[in-house]
Amino acid sequence: MFNFRVLLDSRAFFVAFLFLFGIIHQQCIAYFSVFIKLRIILNLDFWTKTSGTWINIFSVLVGTGLGLLFKDRLCAKVQTIITQGVGLLTVWIGLSMANSMGQVTAGGIDGAVLGLLAMVIGGVTGEWLQIEERLTIVGDWLKKKFKGKGRFTEGFVASSLLFCIGPMALIGSFNNGLNGDNTLLTIKSTMDGVISIALANIYGVGVGFSALIILIYQGGLSLMVGLVANTVPDAENNPYLLIMIGVGGLMIVAIGCNLLELVKIRVGSFLPAIAIAPGTYFLFSYF
Numbered sequence: 001m002f003n004f005r006v007l008l009d010s011r012a013f014f015v016a017f018l019f020l021f022g023i024i025h026q027q028c029i030a031y032f033s034v035f036i037k038l039r040i041i042l043n044l045d046f047w048t049k050t051s052g053t054w055i056n057i058f059s060v061l062v063g064t065g066l067g068l069l070f071k072d073r074l075c076a077k078v079q080t081i082i083t084q085g086v087g088l089l090t091v092w093i094g095l096s097m098a099n100s101m102g103q104v105t106a107g108g109i110d111g112a113v114l115g116l117l118a119m120v121i122g123g124v125t126g127e128w129l130q131i132e133e134r135l136t137i138v139g140d141w142l143k144k145k146f147k148g149k150g151r152f153t154e155g156f157v158a159s160s161l162l163f164c165i166g167p168m169a170l171i172g173s174f175n176n177g178l179n180g181d182n183t184l185l186t187i188k189s190t191m192d193g194v195i196s197i198a199l200a201n202i203y204g205v206g207v208g209f210s211a212l213i214i215l216i217y218q219g220g221l222s223l224m225v226g227l228v229a230n231t232v233p234d235a236e237n238n239p240y241l242l243i244m245i246g247v248g249g250l251m252i253v254a255i256g257c258n259l260l261e262l263v264k265i266r267v268g269s270f271l272p273a274i275a276i277a278p279g280t281y282f283l284f285s286y287f
Helices: 006-040 044-049 051-069 076-103 111-129 129-144 152-164 165-179 182-202 206-225 238-260 272-286
Strands: none
Touching: 044 051, 044 206, 051 152, 051 165, 051 182, 051 206, 051 238, 076 111, 111 129, 111 165, 111 238, 111 272, 129 152, 152 182, 152 206, 152 238, 165 182, 165 206, 165 238, 165 272, 238 272
16 A cells, blocks of 8 residues: 655655755855865965065065174164164155045045044054053063064064055055065065165064064965955055055154154054054044
């Protein structure tokens, strides 16, 4: 005798099986697509999209080595002149970057006011998070780990900020990640190499360890942009990036003031301002 219950149970099982198979198949396709994108970034394209970062790291390490080589061969007066020259150049670079805030307006509010708000809120946040102290702890740990001497921590922090906060680092990483163009980062590498010679002569081997920060920041940014290449806006004219660059320029000016010993500014505490700056633009643009 034919058992309809068995037939119904079989059909229900078959329908459930097809349903589960469809879900699993769909998820496999989604995961496979992600895998393919990651593979594109992590195989040969990995070197293309991060080539500028590796050139930058090499230039900083070579510059640091040359700075250490000539460190003991320069008299105190010459070292002072070098420090002042680098300080003046740093201030000029920072002011040039800060001018980008003048290209931004949001809801009738000038970009300079947006930058001021970002700096104030970011500075208070940085003090609350004790970023300057945490950076010092990292620098001191590296100093002890690798038996650094003198102004190791100060050199590590100053050079890391100087090499990573700027339009060339940001836009150059974007270009490198988007289409493999490392032109901007190559120009930046030349500048960083020359500056690292002077900084290493002032601060010592701590400058060379900024290459780790360059690897994490520029390399990570290039890879991230490469993954979301279709959603990245025009970097050179994007107001969110312009306000970030302007705020970063003010921090570069602060580094220059520290080099010139005009005043001691806790630059690390202002780091959150870079992330807060786009938020101020968004807030006044839409509210």
